[in-house]
Amino acid sequence: MPHPLHDDVEALVRPLAAEVGFDLCGLQLQTHRVPMTVLVQLRPAGGGDVSLDDCARFSGLLGEALETADLLDEPYVLEVSSPGVPEELRDDRDFRSFRGFPVVVTVRDGEGSEHAREGLLLERDEQAVHLNVRGRRSRIARSDVIAVHLSSPSEG
Structure with a gap:
């Protein structure tokens, strides 16, 4: 309260x-x-x-x-x-600020289950979140995105 x-x-x-x-x-x-x-x-x-x-x-x-x-x-x-670095990216400003950073995108698939996709954040536009996944552009429809969180880079 x-x-x-x-x-x-x-x-x-x-x-x-x-x-x-x-x-x-x-x-x-x-x-x-x-x-x-x-x-x-x-x-x-x-x-x-x-x-x-x-x-x-x-x-x-x-x-x-x-x-x-x-x-x-x-x-x-x-x-x-300052509010510091947000764990979850929510607004356009967050997505602009963290371009190129490693993220985990929680995605809902067509069957209603959830899974995670990892990559480097490229951008978010009106239709999709775009990631660089091992050098390839991956597009995830915004309607399928549950959440986008900053993550630590994977160790090689």
């Missing part, structure tokens, strides 16, 4: 992040910690990575905004970070 102030804090963070060129990827108010931790995860709106300097800069801006808004009446620690 989210903290009762989650939506109010998000309404403060999201436009502030957008104003300085970031997308809000995650927000948690971790009340099981003492003091409470406000965990904010950002991505640059135009793609790329979040640097430590970006996190520090945004932390200062957000800290001032939280103090001015007076939403949190208890002590808290503010943590600003």
